[in-house]
Amino acid sequence: MKKILSVFFIPLFALMFSTNVKAESLTLGWAAWDPANALVELSKEFTAETGIEMNFEFVDWTSYADRMLNELNNKGKTFDLLVGDSQWIGGGAVNGHYVKLNDFFDREGISMNDFSDATVYAYSTWPKGSENYYALPLMGDALAWAYRKDWFDRPELQSEFQSKHGYALGVPKTWDELYDMCSFFQGREIDGVVRYGAALNTERGSEGITMGVTAAMYAWGMEYEDPSNPYNSDGFFNAPNVVEAVDFYKKMYEDCSPPGHSNAYMGENLDAYSSGQVAFQMNWYAFWPGVAKGDKDGRVTGFFANPCQEICAATLGGQGISVVNYSDKKELAQQYIKWFARPDVQQKWWDLGGYSCHKDVLGSPDFVESAVYAQGFLDSMGIVKDFWQEPSFVELLIPMQENMHDYIVNGKGTAKGALDNIIEEWEEVFESEGKL
């Protein structure tokens, strides 16, 4: 009997004991993409150093905002650390979802001056530009372009392009040049296969088309609001140069996209590019390590920052890491941030494929040579612009998505009409918040 009892009870007690001494753990939430896998690798060192286990929940980009914002609105305790999109910072701060990190930074000697100014402004501060920090810049990112360098290098294509347009086929400096090159490849047969111009962002469900069309709008000098009269967009967001930019993006979509590229974002653009359908793809820097991985000698793919037009500007991506206010492990979560802010960890983060925002990494002498897209990243981070970061950014994003898709993809109405509709809906939101 004793033997039988011991057979049952010893493992049971062992199990109970093991759960009692289970290591402390943290749960981190982010989007499911390449950099998240790099962060898992990096975090193994944190666990090795501190004994704190790291759990991760990564959500597909199309559901990322829904999942995470619902979690925050419900005051959920699933996450201790959240890598939230740049536009969430306003809502995170105002609605009390994120812990204000100033005291913690002061206590631990973490200086925001050690991080790139543009990223601190974009990912950490609310109100914008203030010294109230709700996140540590984790992943610098901007929208950029990859192109088929091997096609560009073909002499017969170079001479044909030169004779047609009067300048050399190479990295486009302006959107006009980009259009010339995209349309040059559209429907062209290369190696017996029909190719197309560019894989552009056209997705409607989350933020895709907004992140795409704003790349053009920023380059045409778009302002969201009157700088001297905040939240007033009329005359700025629908100014003639912005209308021109939207029309230009529509022209790019119509003349340069592969068939069926009407609801495409990161994954679809990567697929179109890697399958050899298109000469260009627009996408986030986050994906370039993966794209460059299979092209060790850099003969197939080249990268460049968003082309200029009236000004030089690029759409901001990237995220900061925040401590969730509803977590029971805020102290532990801060330990992770403290560890992550260390320059040596930041260097490893870059080496693994994450985009560090630390000045020591970005300013190191061999940074530019460390990756083919490193210079482009540096250039882009100096000219980034972001969508509204207001607490109500989702309410501001939805009409933008709907109206831009309706005009650019569906061809309904005019660019001016679409921009006017968006402003009307934005004004309604700002009025309901008492900002107008």
Added chain:
Amino acid sequence: MKKLVTKSKGLSDKAIGWLFIAPTIILLLLINVYPLIYAIRMSFTNFYANKLTQVVKNVGLKNYYKILGKEAIWEKMQITAHFMFWTLSLQIIIGLSLALLLNKKFKGNELLTTTIVLPMMLSPAVVGVFWGYLYNPQVGLFTYIVNFFYDFGSFDMLGSGTLAPWAIVIVDTWMWTPFTMLICLAGLRSIPGYLYEAAEVDRASKWQQFVYITLPSVLPFLLLALLFRGIENFKMFDMVMELTGGGPGSMTELTSMNLKREAFEKWKTGYSSAYAVILFVTIFGFGNVYVKVMNKIKDR
């Protein structure tokens, strides 16, 4: 024994009846009636579920005025009406035709019935995803088949504002025609054979038999199928969400999808409660009128 009899006398039949239905009634009150009343109450406020610190104000009928006066909402209603009209019409016509075909006895009848019924056994979300592939303008089977009969070149069913509303109609028809077919088949099999024998004795043509015997006998079944499908398609969400996400633009954004955006993306809880109440009253009103008409037809 005596004790048992006395005990059983203690609880009347009515009480036992109530005892049996009480759990269901409590459950219904909790998960249907209470949320409905709560939503109606919310519909008169400016409540935002993501702004819990904001003071909730009573706004009277403002949300209702706003919704009913908003052009975009009427556009969504039109899109839903277009979707419902065409899916229901096609499903009734094709479903009845298939039922008439399968009501005949021929070799392979059962296998064919099972095959036809397969689409409705699939998950709507899965159907949305794989029809997305079928509609792909470069490699989609649908595009290939259409071009096989007439060369339209490359066309984007989901990216064109003209074609996308038809794309969702085609998929819903493909998926749910078997349902109307099954109901019609049940109706056809309930028609007594002697009616047709008598009609043949009276030298009625096949067409006359169909118009005067088959159709009136199947009509109550058809109307029932129409009611079920009508309610389902008014609430349609998952398949269309997966297939088009409401796009291009908002060409396929049905009212239920629009409601979800207002409620769980923009978090306009008060406003979307009013929206939900309007949709509920619409479907409830239509449903009631429809059931009354259906009963009248049945009584004839």
